[in-house]
Amino acid sequence: MQKLKIIGTALFLTFTTMSLAIAGNFEVSPVRVTLTQKAAITAITLRNQGENPVLIQVNTSKWDAGEVYTPTQDILVNPMIFTVKPGESQIVRIAATDLKNLDKEMSYRIFFTEVPKALKHVKSGIQVALKIGIPVFILPQKSNPLLKWSANKTTSGGLQINLANLGNTHAQIIDLALASSSKKSEPLAKKKVYEYILPGQSAKWSIPAKEIVTNGHWGSGKAYLSASTDSGVIHDEIEVKGL
Numbered sequence: 001m002q003k004l005k006i007i008g009t010a011l012f013l014t015f016t017t018m019s020l021a022i023a024g025n026f027e028v029s030p031v032r033v034t035l036t037q038k039a040a041i042t043a044i045t046l047r048n049q050g051e052n053p054v055l056i057q058v059n060t061s062k063w064d065a066g067e068v069y070t071p072t073q074d075i076l077v078n079p080m081i082f083t084v085k086p087g088e089s090q091i092v093r094i095a096a097t098d099l100k101n102l103d104k105e106m107s108y109r110i111f112f113t114e115v116p117k118a119l120k121h122v123k124s125g126i127q128v129a130l131k132i133g134i135p136v137f138i139l140p141q142k143s144n145p146l147l148k149w150s151a152n153k154t155t156s157g158g159l160q161i162n163l164a165n166l167g168n169t170h171a172q173i174i175d176l177a178l179a180s181s182s183k184k185s186e187p188l189a190k191k192k193v194y195e196y197i198l199p200g201q202s203a204k205w206s207i208p209a210k211e212i213v214t215n216g217h218w219g220s221g222k223a224y225l226s227a228s229t230d231s232g233v234i235h236d237e238i239e240v241k242g243l
Contacts, residue, residue, distance in 0.1 A: 025050035026132070028112070033094055033136040041095045044134060046112060048084040055115040057081045058092060063107040063135070065201040073097065075108050075136055081115075096138050104168040104199050105143075108136040135196065143169045147197075147234065149225055151178065153242030157209035159189055161225075165197045172196050172230035176205065178240075179224045187226070188213040 027047040035042065048054055058077045061069035076095045084090045094110065114130040146167035152160050159178065165171055173195050177187035189212045197203050221241070227234040 026054075026112075026130075028132060028134065031134060033110070033134060035094070035096045035099070035136065035138045037099045037141065040099055041093065044092045044094060044110070045089050046084060046092065047089040048086055051086050053083050053085050055081070055083050055117075056090070057113050057115055059111045059113065060136075061109050061111065063109045063198070065198050069109060072108065074106070074138075075110065077110060094136065099138060102138065102140040105140055105170060106138040107170060107196075107198050108138070109133040110136055137170060140168055143167075145169055145171065145231070147171055147236075149227075149236055149238045151223060151225075151238055151240040153240065154206065154209075157212075159207045159212060159240070160204055161191065161207070162202070162204045163197060164202045165199055168199050170196055170198050173203075174228040174230070177226045178207075179226070180222075185224065186213075188223075 025048070027049055029045050029047075033042055033044065046056065058080045060072055060075040060077060062072040062074065063069060074097055076093075076097060078093045079090075082090050082092075092110075110133070112132045112134070116130075144167050146165070148164040148166055150162045152162070154160055161176055161178070163171075163173070173193040175193055176191040178189040179185040179187045189207045191205050191207050193205060195203060221239060223238055223240045225234070225236045225238050227236075
């Protein structure tokens with residue numbers, strides 16, 4: 001099971017000094033939630049590995065393309081506010097309110113926000129609270145993944161890789177590699193991504209010319225793409241314009 005360990009800080013700024021206070025040390029598991037019609041309820045565990053009690057508030061938001069978040073009641077959480085003592089854990093129950101007739105995956109984020117205590121010795125300033133966002137996906141009854149890839153050479157000699165998610169579920173792209181059309185060839189260009197592409201969303205990534213192997217042979221406008229995703233490795237032969 002995946003765990004996310006976060007060490008957070010609260011920052012207090014004044015006109016003459018800057019005071020730094022350690023605010024939180026958390027381990028959250030799992031780091032992503034998937035709900036279905038058959039499994040509409042699950043749980044997230046938050047563990048306080050710090051030396052002080054922490055007060056946590058939980059909020060849910062609908063997640064749209066472009067990192068747009070809108071408060072929602074589609075996802076229920078319990079409890080919504082709680083204190084976790086040092087070395088102890090808190091289980092937060094997650095449930096979807098409506099799973100009927102979904103033809104497209106619904107995307108949300110659950111935000112765990114620390115409510116920091118004010119420091120008495122800091123008379124004025126700005127307090128920044130630790131905030132962790134956990135993705136929540138509600139799957140449709142039938143998943144139809146469909147990713148359309150393309151690439152083009154840029155005027156500076158680099159490459160731009162394009163992706164359009166035409167399916168009804170998300171894709172988390174972790175890394176990309178482009179080679180000649182032969183599956184046995186070594187990659188001529190690589191890119192670390194770590195990005196979610198929601199249904200209907202498009203993305204593009206640039207690879208500078210200095211990061212491309214110049215002594216390789218691309219072939220006649222074609223390239224062999226390999227992409228690591230949260231659903232496995234994708235292999236596809238794509239057109240590269242401008243080669």
